[in-house]
Every structure is written in structure tokens, then in C-alpha cells.
Amino acid sequence: MRMYFNTIVLIIAFTIPLSAQIAGLSGWDICLDPGHSRTENMGIYGYSEAEKNLRVGLRLREMLLNETDIDTVYITRTNDQQSVSLGQRTDYANGVGTAWFHSIHSDAGAPQSNSTLMIWGQYYNGNEKIPNGGKAMSDIMIGNLTNGLRTYTTYGSIGDCDLYTSWGSTYCAETGGPYLYVNRNTTMPSELSEAGFHTNPTQNQLNMNDDWKRLEAMTFFWSILAYHGIERPPVSILTGIVRNPETATPINGAQITVNDSLYITDTYESLFYKYTEDPYLLHNGFYYFDPVEGDIVEVIASAEGYYSDTVMVEMVDNFFTFQDFDLISYQPPYILTTIPQEGDTAASVLEDIVIRFSRPMNTASVESTLVFTPNIFPGLSWRNQDQELVIESNILEFYTDYTVTISGQSEDKYHHKFDGNGDGNGGDDYTLSFRTGADYYAPELIETYPGYDQRNTEIHPIISHTYNEVLDSSSVSEEIFEVERYADNSLVPGKLNHYVVNNRSTLNFFSDQKLNPNDWYIVYVQPGLKDELGNEITETSITPFLTGTEDFTITGIDNFEGGVSNWYEPTQSGSTTGVIGETVRIANQEIVNLLTNSTQSMGLNYEWDASVDSWLLRLYMSGSAPRSVHFDTSYVLQAYIFGDGSRNKIRFCVDDRVPVSDAGNHEVSSWQIIDWVGWKLIEWDLSDPGLIGGWIGDGELNGTLRFDSFQLSHEEGTETKGTLYFDDLRIVKKYNVLK
Secondary structure (H helix, E strand, O other): OOOOOOOOOOOOOOOOOOOOEEEEOOOOOOEEEEEEOOOOOOOOOOOOHHHHHHHHHHHHHHHHHHHOOOOOEEEEEOOOOOOHHHHHHHHHHHHHHHEEEEEEEEEOOOOOEEEEEEEEEEOOOOOOOOOOOHHHHHHHHHHHHOOOOOOOOEEEEEEEHHHHOOOOOOOOHHHOOOOOOOHOOOOOOEEEEEEEEOOOOHHHHOOHHHHOOOOOHHHHHHHHHOOOOOOOOOOOOOEEEEEOOOOOOEOOOOOEEOOOOOEEEEOOOOOOHHHOOOOOOOOOOOOEEEOOOOOOEEEEEEOOOOOOOOEEEEEEOOOOOOEEEEEEEEOOOOEEEOOOOOOOOOOOOOOOEEEEEEOEHHHHHHHHOEHHHHOOOEEEEEEOOOOOEEEEEHHOOOOOOOEEEEEEOOOOOOEEEEOOOOOOOOOOOOOEEEEEEOOOOOOEHHHHHHHOEEEEEOOOOOEEEOOOOOHHHHHOOOOOOEEEEEOOOOOOOOEEEEEEEEEEEEEEEEEEEOOOOEEEEEEEEOOOOOOOOOOOOOEEEEEEEEEEOOOEEEEEEEEEOOOOEEEOOOOHHHOOOOOOOOOOEEEOOOOOHHOOOOEEEEEEEEEEOOOOOEEEEEEEEEOHHHHOOOOOOOOOOEEEEEEEOOOOOOEEEEEEOOOOHHHHHHEOOOEOOOEEEEEEEEEEEEHHHEEEEEOOOOOOOOOOEEEEEEEEEOOOOOEEEEEEEEEEEEEOOOOOOOO
């Protein structure tokens, strides 16, 4: 049998450089552990935590070896090809008998989160792991790290049992702790750093810069000196961010000059091409000078298309000297987009006119010179920080020609004249011309559940009718939507809800009682439904269906009545990749499953990164109570999902072989296309091996099971963003009610 093993390449300094500047570390050594391997835990813009961690570790090793008299610096991996397990990391550190173990990480979570964290080994009784030291080092590091990254910390320096128990874990209570593997299995003082969130857009773009990783490493270097009581040598580091204050966007290619040194901020051509095909997507505006000569220095920042700025900076000698720049563009404002487009001959009278400028505008200068023809004064409003002018549509008539003229004398907030023809010179007008059309067509029924003549329908279904446009809510009533038992013409009592999703309307009927098994029912939608222009459906819609003979015994996993604290933000999972923007889970009290009398659901706003070709969103269930629900393949896994019709994909994921925790024990169902709008019951019959999908497990369910996550994916041609709602996650056993 041929055996394959991962190899750890460890770099050890066998001699101390003669030029070492800082004394006091002789006789001491450290093992640096860049967390994860290869490109694991991908960041929001395609730069992984693992790649960042490695380079921070290499930078820190370099500083310690070149600038101190330390004996040895061990490191658990040295390149992006090595795959090193947790056991290999701790076994190595224990084997060489190093005096310290420092594990380098960054965090994951919601895109708006970007805090720091230091975690030291702790027992469940609250005491620090033996041997002590990790807490003292963490207490020093958290301040340097947080101030260096110029962010905030939520938990500060904290013991791992306290942290994870507060998040619902019972591991420390069951084992005594410590919680983290690298704290629990190392025989020396240890701690783990979380340097911001690689799922935060700003942080991920900064992480790409090599000098930013040097900055992070420097905070650890200073902390190690402080822990040993060694005075920090004089510091002469100047760093900061260059931004466009109008858009809050860092500037690519900005030039910063100090003395005779020049630093050019990252550009698409120099760096960002590695992570995107969009040359305008990524920016960090970061610069870094080390060392800087002089106590007070002149710093000049400039960039093409911007006014330059010069400041005199007084250097601090015990930390980073931060100097940010806001550079003002001298490009005149122009039109980016309009709704409707120029020359449109069938503009909707229901849609507001939107004119988007390239820069925030002086709103008074625009409004005072705006000309609207025919001469009707429309309602005006501004949004997107005065960059979008909205003209209300309630003045528009069918089949009418309109023009909107923006004067060249209009100005942006920095008094640049408006460039109407986009030639780069301000002072000329812009005219938008369009013609409105009309809508003569009544709404069309495009999908029903149950389908026409559908057999074996569940005996307590959510009945759904979806239309191709938005219905006038005033035309929707419970009298117009009827569910009738065919045998005796009796009406089924229930509640009717009208939902609008992506410019389509869906009617969901929630019956107050279970239907009879093996019985025919008919859904009638009477004439009278109208669209927002008054076009009316004049015929009755008839949809017959036959119920089945099965019902469920239900065991709940999470009904979301207590909120969404049992669930991670999608970007907290290292498996999530290819998402951007505000991909978050939220508690919702408006769109709920009335079939179960629910009062709260879990919403998910998601957006896919169209510039990549791999997408997975893992919505992980972390709460201790739901994770205590164990089951086997005799059950069916179910959830009610409010679909957005996006044609993205969704599936279930379970842990197999519980309580053994291993990534290879994750099994998934086959994908389901989200082609429905409104509420729908989806399920996974765990007894059917043909319904098992492929991910990182072995494709078999052969142990005790536990729910792990909902997972979403994307394909080219489907919607890049949307919103889903989840309710009443449960396992059921089906039984025949007629037996």
C-alpha cells in the first residue's frame, strides 16, 4: 500500500545574525503558526486568510531573526502549497520543545464587521491554561494589534472557554477545555490572534498589500518585546490611506513622497488583476514608509485627476505615524446613467426618472436651472449622497414626449461646472429625451402550487399562485381566492397573503386545517385581480389537485421564534466563497409561515460576485439547542423556504457520524433550483441514496446525523442577488393516515 503524507517545511535559524540590534531574547524561542493552508478561508474579494497569515508569519520571523538576539524562530509552513493539519502543527511545536506558540489568523463574519481578537487557552473553571503566559501576551497584543489596524475590538483578550461558551458551545463544559485545538494540544504558553475580518471588503483589500502584512507583523513584534520587558527601539514608520472623500473610495496609483522616497499605492496592473477581471473593483490606497528620517517631514500626496495635497507631519517615535489624505478630483461632473435611457420610446409611467451623476452635486444649483418639458413641475428628491436625482413619475402620461434638461451652469459640491456632453470640460447642457408607452395587458398566471391536476399533494400545503407582474393590492381579497373541496363544494378556511418579489406578485393561501387525504380540491381565482395600471383579469382560474395519504410526525430543529442567534453570518464560514456586499442573515417578523402560526423567520440577503466562477454560500447553524437534535436516515429533513425566483440553487447539509467532528463527515442533498416565488416546503428524504449530493463527504449517510447548514450556489445566467426567508426547520417521519 502506498502512503502519502503532507510535508511540513520548517525554517529554523541556527545562528543569530551578528548585527542583531535588540538584546533580551537570547535563550528564548518561538513557533509561529500561520493558520490554515494553501488558499483556505477565502476572503470576500478572493484573497484568502491562509495566504495572508503565511506572509505575516514570514515577516515576523524575519524581524525577530534580523533585529533581535533570539535563539530560534520555528514556523509551521513556508509556502502556499503545503497542507498542514492542526495535529501536525502542535506535534511539531511540542516535538522541538519551543518556548512559545503564536497562531496567526484573521476572522470572518458579516461584511461590516472588522474587529480584532486575542484568544488564550483556558479551562472551563476560568483558570488560564498551564503553562501560563498566553493571557499576559494576549493582553499586550490586543492593544497593539487594534491600534495598528485602526479598528475596534469586541471581546479584546479573552480565554477560549469563555468565548465559545458565550457563543453556545458546550465543549468546555463537557471536556474541561481549553477549546481551541492549538491551545489544548500545545505544551507551552500559546495564544491565537484574529487580525480583522478577511470577509470585510476594506480589510480584504488591505490584506493584499505586502506592507500591510508587515504592519500587522510589527504589532506582534513590539508585543513580544514588551512581554519580555524589552524597551521598544525608536520607531520611524509613516503610513496611511489615500482616499476620494466623495466616494469614500481609496485611490489606486496615488503617489506619496517623503524626503527622496516615493510610494505608489496599489493598482489593478500592479496587484488587483490577480483577484478580479474588473479593473475598477478593488482599491486600498495604502502606503508605508520605513524608516523615515527626520522629526518633522513634508509629505506630498498626488494622483492623476486629483488636486495634490501637502502636509507637514510630526513623526511619533513609539508607534506608527498615521497620515491619511483626502484628495479632491478636479474632473467635472457628468451623467453616468439614466432611467429611462435616452431615446426610449416605451418608458413606463410607473417608474421614476433617475439621473445618476458621477459626483455628488450641489442640489440647489441643479434644481434651480432644471427644465422639464412639457412645462409641469415634478416632485424632486435626491439619494445616494446627492449623486442621484429622482423625478417622481406621478406626472407622466401615456404616449407623451418628455425632455429633461440639466444646465451646464449646475455645479458639484466642489463648484466644478457640469459637463453635459462628457468631453471633460464643464459648462455645457445635457438633455434626456424619451416617450412613454402604455400597458394594455392583464396580469398573467405563470405558476401554481399545487400544479394543475397534481397528485399526491401534502395534506397541509401552502397553495401558491404567481403572476407575471405586480398586482394592485386593493384588488386582492380572500373572497376572490377560494379553495373548495370537490366532493361537497365546501370552502376551506384560511388566510391569504399577497407578496411582491422582483416585480412579480405571489398569492399564498394558508389553510387553517389539514385537508382530507386522497381527496380532490379545486382552487378558484375569481375575476377581478388587476395590475397597477388597472388592467383586469376577467376570467376565472381553475386549478384542481389531489391530496396524498401521508402526514408527518414532527420534531423541530429551529423555528426561529427566538431569533437568528443560532446561525452564523454566511461569511463567517470558511466554506463561503464568491459572495460580495451585504450578505447577511436577519430576523424577520413580516414574512412568516402562517401555516404553522409562525411569528418570526430568518431572512437572508445575498449577492454573488459575477467576476468569479465558483460560488458557495454556507448558512451554518451553530446554536447548541438545535445542534442537540440528532437523527438518522429514517427521517425526512424539511424546511419552509420563501423563494425569490432567482433560479439560484439551495440544498441541505448534515453532519454524519456525530459526535465525531470532521470536515469529511459533511454530507449534502442534491441541489434544488429556486424557481418559485413565495413560501414552499422543501425536503430531503434521508433514506434515499439517490438524493445525496456531492461535496466533501463520502456520499453516504451511515451514522448519527445532525443539521449543519443550508447552502446556496449560483450559475451564470441566474440572478446575482436576492432575498430568501427560512422557517420551521424540522425533521419528520411520514406515516399513512389511511392505515
